[in-house]
Amino acid sequence: MEVVGVATNVIAVVDISIKIASLCLQYAKDVKNAAADIERLKNEVTSLKGVTEAVQELLSNPNSAKLNKSHRLENDLSDSRLQLERLQLRLTPRTSRKAMRKIGLRALKWPFQSKEVDGLVETLRRHAETIDRTLQVEQTGIILHVDQTLLSIDQKTVLSRLLVATGASFDSGAEEHNPTCLRDTRVDLLRRIHDWALDPDARPIFWLNGMAGTGKSTISRTVAQSFAASVGRERTRHRATHQGCY
Structure with missing residues (x-):
C-alpha cells in the first residue's frame, strides 16, 4: 500500500x-x-x-x-x-x-x-x-x-x-555544624525511612510531620548524610572493581 x-x-x-x-x-x-x-x-x-x-x-x-x-x-x-x-x-x-x-x-x-x-x-x-x-x-x-x-x-x-534559601541545601557550609541524630537514637524511624527509600513500590513522598522543635530537620540531615555516605562507598567500590579489571 x-x-x-x-x-x-x-x-x-x-x-x-x-x-x-x-x-x-x-x-x-x-x-x-x-x-x-x-x-x-x-x-x-x-x-x-x-x-x-x-x-x-x-x-x-x-x-x-x-x-x-x-x-x-x-x-x-x-x-x-x-x-x-x-x-x-x-x-x-x-x-x-x-x-x-x-x-x-x-x-x-x-x-x-x-x-x-x-x-x-x-x-x-x-x-x-x-x-x-x-x-x-x-x-x-x-x-x-x-x-x-x-x-x-x-x-x-x-x-x-521562588526565592532561594541560601545555605539551606544539603552539605552546605551553613549546615555543617547543625546537629544530626545521636548514635542509637531514632533507630526505628530511621530504619523505616531507609526501607522506604529502597522500596521501588513505595509512595514517592515520606512526610515527616510534627511541631516545630521536635527534630524533623535533625532527622532529615541524618538521613541525607547516611545516603551520601552510601553513595560514596558505592562509587569507591565501583572504581576498585574497574581498577581490578585492568
Missing part, C-alpha cells in the same frame, strides 16, 4: 466522494427501479465525506502537525480511499452518454444488486465510524499534550519565581 500521508488521503477521499455523489445523481435520473438503493449509497458516501472534511478542517489548525503524522488515521483514510476508488470504478459507465445515444441506449444501467448495496452501505458506514473514533482518540492525545506542555511551562514559571 502506497504511503501518502493523512492530508493527501483526506483530499483524495473528499474528491472521490464528490465524484461518486455526482454519478449517483446521474443514475437517479436514468434508473427508476433502483432509486432507493442509489439514494442510500449516495447518503453514505456523503456521510463519509463529512467525517473526512472534519479531519481536513482540523489539519488547518496550528497544532495539527501530530495529527498529520498519525499512522492510525492515515491507514483508516487510505482504506476508505481504496474502497471509494473501487466504487467509483464500478459506477463509471464504460460507454459514454454520447456513444449510448448513437447506438440507441437511452438510460444507464445500475451496476449493483440490492444486496450488494447493503454491503457497500455497511462498509462505508464502518469506514466513517472508524475515522470518527480515531479522530477523537488523536484529538484527545493532542489536547493532553498541549495541557502537559502548558503545565510544564506553568511549573517552570512558578519555580523561577
Whole structure:
C-alpha cells in the first residue's frame, strides 16, 4: 500500500466522494427501479465525506502537525480511499452518454444488486465510524499534550519565581555544624525511612510531620548524610572493581 500521508488521503477521499455523489445523481435520473438503493449509497458516501472534511478542517489548525503524522488515521483514510476508488470504478459507465445515444441506449444501467448495496452501505458506514473514533482518540492525545506542555511551562514559571534559601541545601557550609541524630537514637524511624527509600513500590513522598522543635530537620540531615555516605562507598567500590579489571 502506497504511503501518502493523512492530508493527501483526506483530499483524495473528499474528491472521490464528490465524484461518486455526482454519478449517483446521474443514475437517479436514468434508473427508476433502483432509486432507493442509489439514494442510500449516495447518503453514505456523503456521510463519509463529512467525517473526512472534519479531519481536513482540523489539519488547518496550528497544532495539527501530530495529527498529520498519525499512522492510525492515515491507514483508516487510505482504506476508505481504496474502497471509494473501487466504487467509483464500478459506477463509471464504460460507454459514454454520447456513444449510448448513437447506438440507441437511452438510460444507464445500475451496476449493483440490492444486496450488494447493503454491503457497500455497511462498509462505508464502518469506514466513517472508524475515522470518527480515531479522530477523537488523536484529538484527545493532542489536547493532553498541549495541557502537559502548558503545565510544564506553568511549573517552570512558578519555580523561577521562588526565592532561594541560601545555605539551606544539603552539605552546605551553613549546615555543617547543625546537629544530626545521636548514635542509637531514632533507630526505628530511621530504619523505616531507609526501607522506604529502597522500596521501588513505595509512595514517592515520606512526610515527616510534627511541631516545630521536635527534630524533623535533625532527622532529615541524618538521613541525607547516611545516603551520601552510601553513595560514596558505592562509587569507591565501583572504581576498585574497574581498577581490578585492568
